[in-house]
């Protein structure tokens with residue numbers, strides 16, 4: 001029996017005995033370790049000091065002999081298609097394998113090319129003979145504030161190993177390689193989220209879903225008909241007005257970038273962890289891009305001040321094995337700011353425009369002030385939890401979801 005299947009047997013046994021899980025890789029990494037949880041003597045901040053650049057490993061980590069590293073040029077349409085197809089067929093699924101994320105090519109191109117991005121952080125693994133892309137991991141640079149410290153970090157995402165190459169310990173090699181390439185740019189911290197528990201979350205959030213097309217959601221098994229509910233009663237329950245109700249509610253435009261940046265920076269300063277966006281970042285991340293990100297603002301009809309902002313990104317899921325539908329069109333709440341319009345009303349307008357754009361469901365995490373509108377706007381709690389992590393940065397203790405002002409894609 002090769003090592004990995006023995007490893008899997010051991011893991012299944014451990015799980016069945018609910019023994020504390022070993023994290024052979026993560027226990028070697030500068031991350032909060034489970035054994036240290038609650039030890040308030042450990043200071044908040046970097047866990048390890050930077051290494052002198054001359055001491056950073058210059059050559060890539062070793063892969064199994066039949067594979068080779070490749071840098072994925074996301075400016076190339078051909079490479080974008082390869083990355084899109086790898087993720088479409090092998091990326092995150094729900095626990096019942098009914099859905100799989102289907103990030104679009106345009107979305108991936110947007111998500112991976114923010115101001116100051118490094119091509120070398122878009123890392124692929126190919127089979128040497130077929131040249132087939134079989135694994136992927138990405139980093140993008142971000143300035144993340146933790147309390148009063150603004151830290152240059154890498155946001156790590158899109159870790160994916162082809163289904164046929166799972167449980168071969170390829171993921172740790174991918175992670176070490178992206179870590180090495182980030183170190184070469186003199187960056188020593190990272191931020192990432194995952195649906196799985198690893199050493200050690202800085203916070204854990206709950207997903208909430210607001211039905212926009214309840215008939216389709218029930219048909220595909222995303223939701224179930226409530227007790228004592230008929231389909232027509234359910235459709236009526238989730239019905240929304242045809243137009244937003246807030247006077248001055250309109251799409252964001254390029255000319256709004258300075259005002260939206262001021263509004264967002266001020267609003268995000270109240271959270272313990274948040275991005276430190278400048279105007280270039282706001283232009284990239286929040287200017288509307290068709291089928292990728294939508295953003296709206298409220299311009300006071302009287303003063304023409306910009307007083308509120310809301311945004312959501314487009315992340316469809318493939319529906320695995322349903323006769324009538326193949327795609328679930330989902331909107332994910334992104335960054336929202338309310339200073340004059342009640343957040344409840346602002347988010348209801350976001351639901352209205354999302355329904356108008358034919359989204360089936362509007363998802364939101366219970367981060368920032370989202371808790372204040374979720375139940376009232378008829379969101380239901382989801383099955384997935386999202387765990388937030390920092391690499392080589394300890395936080396004093398775990399944060400409440402409402403202390404998080406960071407949304408990763």
Ligand SMILES: CCCCCCCCCCCCCC(=O)SCCNC(=O)CCNC(=O)[C@H](O)C(C)(C)COP(=O)(O)OP(=O)(O)OC[C@H]1O[C@@H](n2cnc3c(N)ncnc32)[C@H](O)[C@@H]1OP(=O)(O)O
Nearest residue numbers: 023024025026158159160161166167168169170171188190
């Ligand atoms: C300074 C710069 C630092 C930059 C780096 C910062 C860290 C970035 C970290 C990455 C942030 C990613 C953010 C996202 O993209 S989250 C989305 C992750 N992708 C998916 O879930 C897609 C579907 N699944 C797969 O493609 C594979 O199952 C993956 C690739 C996830 C694991 O492949 P496989 O199933 O074939 O396993 P293995 O035998 O190779 O390796 C097993 C080891 O890998 C650990 N593992 C499993 N899942 C994850 C996970 N999601 N994050 C971190 N570690 C993970 C696991 O605990 C075990 O280690 P240990 O428990 O024994 O210790």
Ligand SMILES: CNCCCN(C)c1ncc(F)c(N2CC(C(=O)NCc3cnc4ccccn34)C2)n1
Nearest residue numbers: 092093094099100101193195207317382384385409
């Ligand atoms: C590193 N990037 C983190 C974000 C990845 N994101 C968006 C994510 N990570 C874990 C989740 F648990 C999750 N959920 C959204 C909720 C949901 O919609 N659950 C039903 C469902 C529909 N389609 C899919 C596809 C995959 C998993 C669940 N799915 C649960 N989202």
